[in-house]
Amino acid sequence: MTYVRPEIAAMSGYVPGEQPQAGKFIKLNTNENPYPCSPAVPRAIEAAVAQGLARYPDPLANAFRRRAAEVLGVEPDWILCGNGSDDILTIVTRAFVGAGDWLRLPYPSYILYKTLAQIQGANAEEVRFDANWSLGDDFAGPRARLRLAFLPNPNSPSGTVLPPSRVLELAERLPCPLLVDEAYADFADANCIDLVKQSDKVMVSRTLSKSYALAGLRFGFIVARPQIVRELEKVKDSYNCDSISIAAATAAIDDQAWLADNRRKILATRDRLTAAMRGLGFNAVESQANFVWNTHPSQPVKPLYEHLKANRILVRYMQYADWGEGLRISVGTDEQVDACVAVLEHGLEVGG
Ligand SMILES: Cc1ncc(COP(=O)(O)O)c(C=O)c1O
Numbered sequence: 001m002t003y004v005r006p007e008i009a010a011m012s013g014y015v016p017g018e019q020p021q022a023g024k025f026i027k028l029n030t031n032e033n034p035y036p037c038s039p040a041v042p043r044a045i046e047a048a049v050a051q052g053l054a055r056y057p058d059p060l061a062n063a064f065r066r067r068a069a070e071v072l073g074v075e076p077d078w079i080l081c082g083n084g085s086d087d088i089l090t091i092v093t094r095a096f097v098g099a100g101d102w103l104r105l106p107y108p109s110y111i112l113y114k115t116l117a118q119i120q121g122a123n124a125e126e127v128r129f130d131a132n133w134s135l136g137d138d139f140a141g142p143r144a145r146l147r148l149a150f151l152p153n154p155n156s157p158s159g160t161v162l163p164p165s166r167v168l169e170l171a172e173r174l175p176c177p178l179l180v181d182e183a184y185a186d187f188a189d190a191n192c193i194d195l196v197k198q199s200d201k202v203m204v205s206r207t208l209s210k211s212y213a214l215a216g217l218r219f220g221f222i223v224a225r226p227q228i229v230r231e232l233e234k235v236k237d238s239y240n241c242d243s244i245s246i247a248a249a250t251a252a253i254d255d256q257a258w259l260a261d262n263r264r265k266i267l268a269t270r271d272r273l274t275a276a277m278r279g280l281g282f283n284a285v286e287s288q289a290n291f292v293w294n295t296h297p298s299q300p301v302k303p304l305y306e307h308l309k310a311n312r313i314l315v316r317y318m319q320y321a322d323w324g325e326g327l328r329i330s331v332g333t334d335e336q337v338d339a340c341v342a343v344l345e346h347g348l349e350v351g352g
Pocket residue numbers: 030031083084085086087110152155156181183206207208209215219220
């Protein structure tokens with residue numbers, strides 16, 4: 001006998017990528033950054049600890065909001081911070097989507113969106129990407145009780161983007177707000193921050209997990225109109241970001257020179273990985289993120305995933321109904337990517 005809500009008992013829950021806590025792996029499965037974060041971050045953490053942790057943190061993380069606002073060219077009251085961008089996605093879903101409502105997402109994309117709808121007792125509608133990873137107008141079509149749409153841009157697992165002009169077109173047609181999940185936008189050629197100013201339907205979420213090499217810190221934020229931010233404030237936990245993470249995230253976003261240098265390295269290795277995978281016969285999709293989606297025209301890839309794992313290299317194997325299977329490989333260092341490609345080459349020779 002369980003007293004849990006039936007919606008929760010019925011769902012299986014989101015399963016994060018493998019995070020081995022022991023042993024040495026080359027970890028290319030959850031799109032972490034392979035380089036250490038800006039040296040300003042540990043300094044800020046030391047200073048925050050030295051100040052003591054007896055007091056509650058600033059509930060709105062204003063130090064971060066002020067610095068991020070300058071960097072992004074918005075006002076601080078257009079920003080709300082979260083415990084990772086997953087927290088932001090949760091806050092937004094809670095605020096907009098109630099029991100029996102609908103939430104729309106593209107398919108295939110980030111699996112968590114569906115889980116968030118399930119937690120609310122809401123329904124999720126998946127709209128398929130076209131073969132070239134664009135989205136048709138059906139993504140913006142009418143539906144009763146449609147309350148929110150999620151669009152990861154760049155998308156995962158494909159690493160592809162819709163241009164901001166297309167995102168705006170879809171947002172203007174949608175009968176509900178659109179959250180553009182820009183977890184990977186720092187690796188892309190364009191982003192949708194300016195659309196938040198152009199359309200009151202658009203919100204943008206960001207994370208420090210990927211491009212700032214701070215997945216372990218847990219810090220993300222949303223850029224939205226102040227009237228939306230004020231509503232979201234009511235929904236979040238009072239102290240959803242702690243003093244240490246606020247200090248660290250502020251130092252991280254302040255170091256834009258570090259970001260530019262890291263981006264340059266990741267993009268160079270992304271090219272190297274894409275070329276090597278194509279050399280092995282994979283269809284490697286041109287990526288605007290810090291990972292590459294690879295399908296194989298003639299060989300099943302699950303045995304290759306297993307072969308990599310047996311050699312202590314973790315990548316993400318994904319299989320989608322009606323869409324097929326592939327390997328999503330995060331962009332590591334040149335050495336990590338070369339090791340992955342060498343093991344894959346051997347795996348292909350021995351047939352997995
Ligand atoms: C598309 C997308 N959005 C959001 C996230 C969440 O990132 P975090 O909660 O670490 O900020 C991820 C993480 O993998 C992601 O792939």
